[in-house]
Amino acid sequence: MTLLLITPRPVVDDRLATLPVLIIGAGPVGLAAAANLVERGVDFTILEAGAEAASSIRLWGHTRFFSPWRHLIDPASRRLLEASGWALSAAEGRAPTGQELVDEYLAPLAELPEIGSRIQYGTKVVAVTRDGMDRTRTAGRAGAPFLLRVEHADGRVEEITGRAVIDASGTYTTPNPLASSGLPPLGADKVRDRIIHALPDVLGADRARFAGKHTVVVGAGHSAANTLIGLGKLARDEPRTRVTWLIRNPSAIRVSSSADDELPERAKLGTRVERFVASGVVDVVDSFQISRLEPTDPAGIRLVGTRRGESAVVEADLVVAATGFRPDLDMLREVRLELDDIVEAPKRLAPLIDPNLHSCGTVSPHGFQELKHPEQGFFIVGMKSYGRAPTFLLTTGYEQVRSVTAWLDGDLNAASQVQLVLPATGVCSTGDSSGGSCCS
Template structure:
C-alpha cells in the first residue's frame, strides 16, 4: 500500500458539499487560500474583522519588509491577477513597505471578481464549533458542518456554516505581555495609553507622541529594532528625544548582524542597531525582567529584577515589541492538536522550533502537518506558528496550496509540498508570532 493510500481524505457528505469553505482573515495568507479555492472551483466565504483587506498590515504599513517581491507573491494569486490584466512589480528583487504590499498586490487581489464579492468586512469571528455539538461529542462529528459565530461592528451576532474552516487570522492583534512571566504585569491597567503596540509610525502620524520624550522600547527582535532606528532618527531632529532599549536576556542575538542572512535588509537592520548602541544614541539595558508597571508623574515606571537585584526604570512612553501569540479563545470548542510549548500544530512544532530552526531552514510542510483532530479545520499562516518566530509569507502560501488540494481530494498535489526559502541567519520574535517585520 502506498503512502497516498494511507493518508486520510477529506470527508465531504452530501450536505457538506453544498457549503462553502470559511476563511478567517483577508490578509495575504487568507487571500492566497481564496485564490487556490477559486482555481479549484470550490465555494468560499472570507471573514475579515477590518474594513479593508490586510487591515493588520496597514497598522505597520510604513515599515519595509525584509523579503523582496519575488518571495511575497503567491503563485495562484499571481495567476488570477495576471489573467485580469495586473502587472507584477517591475523590480521583484526590491523589498516593499507594508503599504506597498497592500496597495500594489493585496488590494487588487481582494478586488478580483472571483474573490471580492465573497469577502465580508467588519465582522469579527468570536467562536468556531461544530453545528449542534460541543467539543465533547464524537458521534457523527466529521459529518457535521462547522459553525462560525460572528460579531458585527454594531454588536449583532450571526452564525454561518461551512464544510471546512481555514483560520488565517494572524497574531498581530494579540501581542505578548510586557511581563517576563507571560502574564500581564501587575498595574497594566494603570498605564493604559502609555504603553503602545509594536511598530508605531514614529516619523509619521505618531511623531508627536515621541518627539522630545523619553521612549523605552521593550523587546529583542526586529520590530524593536525598526522602532529604535526610527526613534534615533527623530532624536537628530529633536535632541530632547531620548531612546532606551530594554531587553530581558543578556543579549539580543536575534537582531545581531548575521553574515549568512540572504535577506539583506534584515542583515543591515542588525548592523544599524549595533551602531546606535555603540555610539550611545540608544541606551541599552539588558537582563531586565519586568514584573510590575505603574504611573510615575506623567510617565510610566517599570519595576522588576536585573541580575537578581530589584530595579526600576522610569520613562515617558513604552513601546511593547515583545512578540505575539495566537488567539485561541475563539477556538475553545474545536478539537485542536497543539504543541504544549510553541502552541503550533503538534506535527508542525518540531519543524519550527526556534531553538533549532531559522526562517530559511524550516522544512516544507502542508495539510498533514497542519491537521487537527477536528477534520477540516486548519490554522495557517502566522497563527499556525504559534509563538515561534520563524514564519515567512512564502511558507504560508505553500501551506494553503496543500490544504486546498486536500479539501479538493487531490492527494497527490496535497502531499507534494515544495518550498525554496532564502538562508536567513536568525529570525525575529516579532510580528506577528513572529515574522521579522516582515516576511
C-alpha cells in the same frame, strides 16, 4: 514490513457539499487560500474583522519587509491577477513596505470579482464549533458542518456554517504581555495609554507622540529593531528625545547582521541597531525582568522588576511593547486541536519551526499533514500556525494553503507534494521569545 500513513479524504456528504469553505482573515495568506480555491472551483467565504483587506498590515504599512517582491506574491494569486491584466510595477528583487504590498498586490487581489464578492468585511469571528456539537461529542462529528459565531461592525451577532475552516487570522492583534512571566504585568490596566503596540510609525504619523520624549522599547527581535532605528533617527533630529532598549536576556543583539544573509534588509537591521547603541543614542538595559507597571506624574510610566537578582526600576514617558505575538486560541475552545505544549503550533509542525533550532530560512516544506488537527477539516495557517515561534515567512504560508486547499478538494497527490524554497542564513529570533519577528 513497511507501514504506510494513510490520510483519509475529507468528508463531504450531501449535508456539507453545498456549504462554502470558511476563511478567517483577508490578509495575504487568507487571500492566497481564496485564490487557490478559485482555481479549484471550490466555493468559499472570507470573514474579515477589518473594514479592508490586509487590515493588520495597514497598521504597520510604513515598515519594510525583509523579503523582496518575488517571495511575497502567492503563485495562484499571481495567476488570477495577471489574467485580469495586472502587472507588478516594482522590481521583483526590491523589498516593499507593508503599504506597498497592500497597494500593489493585496488590494487588487481582494478586488477581483471572484474573490471580493465573497469577502464579508467588518465581521469578527468570536467562536468556532461544530453545528449542534460541543467538543465532547464524537458521533457524527466529521459530517457535521462547522459553525462560526461572528460579530458585525454594526453590533449584529449571527452564526455561519461551512464545510471546512481555514483560520488565517494572524497574530498581530494579540501581542505577548510585557511581563517576563508571560502574564500582563501588575498595574498594566492603569497605564494602558502609555503603552504602544509594536511597530509604531515613529518618523511619520506617530512622530509628535515620540518627539522630545523618553521611550523604552521592550523586546529583542526585529519588531524592536525597526522601532529602535526609527527612534534613533528621531533622537538625532529632536532635542530631548531619549531611547532605552530593555531586554530580558544578557545579550542585546537578537537580529542578524551577517553579510551572507540572502535577505539583505534583514541583515542590515542588526548593523544599524549596533551603531545606535555604540554611539550612545540607544541605551541598553539587559537582563531586566518586568513584573509591575506604575504611573508616574504627570503622565509617565515606571517599569518595576529585577535585574541580575536585584530590584530594578526604569522610568520613561512611553513604552513600545515589541514583545512578539501569540495566537488567539480563545475562539477555538470548542474545536479539537492538537497543539505543541511550548510554542502552541500544530504538534507536527512545531519541531520544524522551533526558534531554538531554526531560522526563517531553515524551515522544512510542510502542508496539510503537518497542519491537521483531530478536528477534520479545520486548519490554522499563516503566522498563527507558528504559534509563538517568530520565524514565519509569507512564502511558507502560501505553500501551506496550496496544500490545504488541494486536500479540501480531494486532490491528495497535489496536497502531498509540498515544495518550499526559502532564503537562507540569518536567524529571525533565537532564545528570547519576547522578540517579535517583522517582517517576512
